[in-house]
Amino acid sequence: MSKSFLFGLLILNVVLTGCDNFLQMLGSQSEYHGSISASPTISGLSADDQLGKAVSISGNHFIAGVSRDASKGYKAGAAYIFSSTGPNTWDTGTKIVAPDAEAEDYFGHSVAIFGDYAIVGAYLEDDDAPNSGAAYVFRKTASGWDSITKLKPQNAAINDNFGWSVAISGDYAIVSALTNIDTGTSPGSAYIFRRTGPNSWDEGFEVTAPDGAEFDFFGNAVSISGNYAIVGSFFDTPNGPRSGSAYIFQRIGENTWDSGTKVVAPDGGAKDHFGYSVSISGNYAIVGALGYDDEGMEDIGAAYVFHRIGPNSWDAGTRILAPNGAEDDNFGYSVSIFGNYAMVGAHGHDDFELGVDSGSAYLFVRTGTNSWDTSIQCVQVDGSAGDGFGAGLAMTDNYAIIGADHADDGGVDSGTLRVLAYEQIDFGDSLYRTAYAGRPPFLRDLWRQSSRILVVEAKMSASESRKI
Secondary structure, eight states, X not given: OOHHHHHHHHHHHHHHHHHHHHHHHHHTTSSOOSOSEEOOOOOXXXXXXXXXXXXXXXXXXXXXXXXXXXXXBTTOBEEEEEEEEETTEEOSXXXXXXXXXXXXXXXXXXXXXXXXXXXXXXXXXXXXXXXXXXXXXXXXXXXXXXXXXXXXXXXXXTTOXXXXXXXXXXTEEEEEETTOOTTSSSOOEEEEEEEEETTEEOOOEEEOOTXXXXXXXXXXXXXXXXXXXXXXXXXXXXXXXXXXXXXXXXXXXXXXXXXXXXXXXXXXXXXXXXXXXXXXXXXXXXEEETTOOBTTBTTOBEEEEEEEEETTEEOSOEEEOOTTOOTTOOEEEEEEEETTEEEEEETTOOBTTTBTTOBEEEEEEEEETTEEOOOEEEOOTTOOTTOOEEEEEEEOSSEEEEEETTOOBTBTTXXXXXXXXXXXXXXXXXXXXXXXXXXXXXXXXXXXXXXXXXXXXXXXXXHXXXXX
């Protein structure tokens, strides 16, 4: 049987069965015995909860925010923490709320988890002043997840929106105050807290943009890994109005941090919104630019991966794009990076079968020093128009969480989650390559019709390729 015939069968299988079934097929080829793709069952969701935009995963636990949950008051908010019960199987989740919850706190707007600690932002909490904000730390104990600490900045003020974005790594947590006015008119800031005991944290170290200006929105997104933290400033103007930037900070003391290294898109332009999403892991950081325009298409989106080449010194960045990107996809709306893998969400992607704004997520694998292979794309196999799949992303070893905040599983816009065992996908199998169906032409047309998983360009010689 010829390779070209086998390849044709492979493509046909993908079109007929969709992403989930194809991923299951790949999983059967390995020693992994769990499901490649899983959708945790969540009880108690209501219309407009919008589960899936704020997600985080670490080890055997992941967390998802539901900032519009009304169980403790109108949009008081909640979050769910899920624990693994086996290979890509998860319990039904533990619901957590703020111990002092009030209406319109938006607890769960941001979430993060690391080991036995989870942190949840409530950016409209009013404890110190209207909309000053707060963040709550939970610790896993024998009795469950207990609220232990409420984090606030020393200089909390009205409309700081502290808790807009949160992240945690080891003994350090970072919380942004998106509209903090310490250094101007709402340029924003972020605070890094150090854990000093099982249930205690220090007063925090404030980081700001050294060149911050009015309405930069420094702190729209934050991430932390080891001795480095990254903060997005998506309205900054280095390459034109709202072109955006990000700042990477290095820890230089117990909880003191340097003034930051600014990174920008090497080909950035106005309204790219570079810095809308950020993630950092080890020596690599990724930044989303959801407003990037390409080949005359507006807001197709892009992401840029930066490699650390010295103490808080970073290369110029590698741009990655959706191989089937289209106008208003907003590729880069969410990003995550872990080990040799990066994932980018395009919540505005229009799948041919599922409809407008059904959304998708793209998985990239690193093939060299800041070089990245073309991607696998996944969509909700049972999704529909407007789901916004890819609105939230988070990765850890083997597992990625993908959220669709406007899915209707528990009511209109209740939201849903999917867990992908991404390391089980073989990017180098001899029968297929995960790439854009860019050649030959009939594959490109087939891609536009199926839009489920990018499978193309078998490892064949040029003469064999012409036989297809």
